[in-house]
Amino acid sequence: MYKTATDKTRKKLERLAWFLDSSIKVPGFNARFGLDGLIGLIPGVGDVISAWISSVVISEAARMGAPKILLLKMAFNVLIDTLLGAVPLVGDLFDFVWKSNQRNVRLLNQYLDSPRETVVNSRLFVWGMGIVLLGLVMLVGSGVFMLVQALINAVAT
Numbered sequence: 460m461y462k463t464a465t466d467k468t469r470k471k472l473e474r475l476a477w478f479l480d481s482s483i484k485v486p487g488f489n490a491r492f493g494l495d496g497l498i499g500l501i502p503g504v505g506d507v508i509s510a511w512i513s514s515v516v517i518s519e520a521a522r523m524g525a526p527k528i529l530l531l532k533m534a535f536n537v538l539i540d541t542l543l544g545a546v547p548l549v550g551d552l553f554d555f556v557w558k559s560n561q562r563n564v565r566l567l568n569q570y571l572d573s574p575r576e577t578v579v580n581s582r583l584f585v586w587g588m589g590i591v592l593l594g595l596v597m598l599v600g601s602g603v604f605m606l607v608q609a610l611i612n613a614v615a616t
């Protein structure tokens with residue numbers, strides 16, 4: 460049935476991701492969600508539990524030899540799912556749409572099918588995110604600087 464152990468692992472991860480992200484059909488709509496979205500509804504700990512379960516896909520990818528840059532991109536998907544999923548109501552709706560597990564399995568499959576292209580795309584993504592984060596830090600830093608300067612000027616007058 461399976462040609463290699465890698466094929467068997469791929470199928471298991473695809474099944475897990477489907478179960479977590481798309482196993483339940485919403486009646487009357489062409490929408491699906493999974494156990495991940497339901498667990499995320501548990502106040503306080505649901506998103507943490509979901510992230511812990513999602514780490515299975517990342518750890519299997521590491522075991523299969525995925526490069527660190529790809530693992531970082533996969534971790535980013537889980538981080539976005541966890542952080543935005545923690546926002547009450549809106550985050551729960553986001554949880555049903557983002558499907559980080561299926562994204563990560565798709566990334567792993569792309570890597571296994573064409574490693575060079577996937578690594579290049581992952582590097583570009585990570586560098587892009589680094590630039591965006593640096594820009595945000597600089598923006599917040601300059602805002603704080605201007606705020607402190609305004610306060611000093613207000614106190615000095």
